[in-house]
Amino acid sequence: MTTAVPLIYSFPEFSGVAEAVADHIVAAQNHALYGDYNRKKSMSDTNIASQFSSAAESMRLTKSVSEHQSASGNGTNTPSSSREQRKKKKEENRRFRIGLSGGSLISVLREGLLKRQDVEWSKWDVYFADERLVPFDSPESNYGKAKSQIFDNIPPEKGYPNIFPIDENLLNDPQECADTYEKTLIKGFASKDSVKLPMFDLILLGCAPDGHVASLFPNHETLRESYAWCAPVLNAPSGPPTRITLTVPVICHSHRVMFVVEGATKAPVISTIMERPDKGLPASIINEKAAGRIAWFVDDDAVKDVVGITKKRYKFLVHSE
């Protein structure tokens, strides 16, 4: 049995997993943006505007709110008001930084997130926990799949996330592709200060039947990478052979890590991960190293072979509107 006992939320149905995953993501979003899982939107100008689907109507409202603010003396520059303005500006500029994997996770996110009203897409910075080095229009591309299934379906009035895919010109050079993606991360996470590791608000992972997580494969040398943020993978034993992946230290430095795993085909690997950490599967390593910040969202089929774990009932964190 694993020494670091992760939180395991188990659901009888796929839709149950999708809804809980979406709730957990929105809670992480609210916490990153407002320091509160349940933040109700403040009635600031942009937020009032975003509640209205017609662009014309939102422009009219934004204008009338700012007119109201200047009429009520918001422009006066006392020390406390400028402190408040700086605080407000800082709050407005906050971003929710998330790392996505590929595979069936994308369909779970599509099912759970697109129907929610409280996803603040325009404040999301989306990176990829791993990517297969194939053209974006290939069905194997994690970015391509996330774009066509999720991002292209966000209603325009909800805004659009900043998305950071790999450089498609570097598909034939995995090392250069990984180095360039690392530079993208440095720009996003360490532009002002030097940081040892990027700190995502949330990294979402799946787990394949062979035990790979992101593109960290069992017994592969990338599992031991301790310096780079992003590493090339040259001989992946399943799926497209060349890939890039975030490394174990980066994944384990995330504020939260979430595994989303479904289906009876995953039952053997989940039982090895939970009951035989000594086998060193990538997910077991992450379970140990990020202990206390990990949650597993699974269906009952995926955990049917695991004995001796406590499955929790998921308590929704974000009150519906």
Ligand SMILES: O=C(O)[C@H](O)[C@@H](O)[C@H](O)[C@H](O)COP(=O)(O)O
């Ligand atoms: O690019 C990849 O290979 C994925 O990021 C990978 O880590 C994925 O999450 C698992 O393979 C699970 O995929 P399924 O959920 O589709 O089994």
